[in-house]
Amino acid sequence: MSLNINVTSEISKLNSVLLKRPGREVENLTPDTMHGLLFDDIPYLPIIQQEHDAFADVLKNNGAQVYYLEKLAAEAIEHSKNKEKIVQQFINESNIHEKTIADELTGYLFSMDTQSMVDKIMAGVRNDEVDIHSTSLAWSADHQKKSLFLMQPMPNLYYTRDPANILGSGISINNMTYTARKRESLFMEVIVKYHPDFKDSGLNIWRDRMVSTSIEGGDVLVLSDEVLAIGISQRTSGRAIEELAKTLFSSNSTFKKILAIEIPHVRAMMHLDTVFTMIDTDKFTIHPGIQSLDGKMSVYILQPGKAKDEIDVTHQTDLSAALKAALNLSEIALIPCGGGDAIAAPREQWNDGSNTLAIKPGVVVTYNRNYVSNELMREHGVKVLEIPSSELSRGRGGPRCMSMPLSRD
Known part of the structure; x- marks a missing residue:
């Protein structure tokens, strides 16, 4: 039986999702090797597994079918x-x-x-x-x-968001930036090619892992069936975004616009979803550290050009205006991580306060440790489902990082 694989929204009801339960690979970290393997600390396996199971239970209890990598x-x-x-x-x-x-x-x-x-x-x-x-x-x-x-x-395998991502009725199987993670997307290649639920699903391959440029799923947000936001980040290049845009615009995908959002190329903000996520039709989380003091930042708007394989690129410095225009909204709310406080904001961003996973409009899964950000979202009418995070957070990724949606309404 093939799966109905399709994702055209960040926030619509989550029907099925791919997870990876942390295993012995996290115990095979040592102080000498953890930085080369992109970790800042060594998780305690029994507790990280308990916390991950609690995360999976929240998804299951809210109607999502959970598959394990x-x-x-x-x-x-x-x-x-x-x-x-x-x-x-x-x-x-x-x-x-x-x-x-x-x-x-x-x-x-x-x-x-x-x-x-x-x-x-x-x-x-x-x-x-x-x-x-x-x-x-x-x-x-x-x-x-x-x-x-x-x-x-x-x-890093329990961060299933990055090696591949579903975009509409297709998939991007990603060439990961760092050697420590490059083999991860080979598992997705094998699954898409050979697993009966995937190989017979009619899934388009928008991009495969053998391309020379790097893009990672944590940088890719599906804002609507026509609009993507992609971070120009430490791990996703502008050239890779242009290559993906040409493929999507010239194929039978529904996507017509990409907002390429430039963020600092630093460890603390490795992907767009560590500093910016969509949580409702008109609400977003944002880490204030990605904007200048006057709220400006670089946003590039990619759209199909007049000639085949041509892309029109325009530049803006107002993220809010770019989002409203792309999504046909009169107003949006940008909810600052940690309330924008000089201490709470960077602390909670480090622990993925902005890395929320929407499981339906206005309902998100977050880490319990980010209590300032969580309370602020509740004040904006968002339902926040908290999960334990003492060990999960040590890898510098949150609920969105740990999940690869396969199907949404």
């Missing part, structure tokens, strides 16, 4: 009849090219059932797990000093 990946590999080829691709993309080592690792992974194998690839394979018999310099004492792992762990 690790389960879909294993099912897709089982259906593929190409298990060895897929495993070889993961090994190649882990920079293991010496045949003896690759063969030993393949044998080790094939000794497991498919689900255990997928979990192991995600968690990482340590050097001392595999009995390597090789005289190659690729397996010298030097190599073992450089890394504890043959295959590096993928602790």
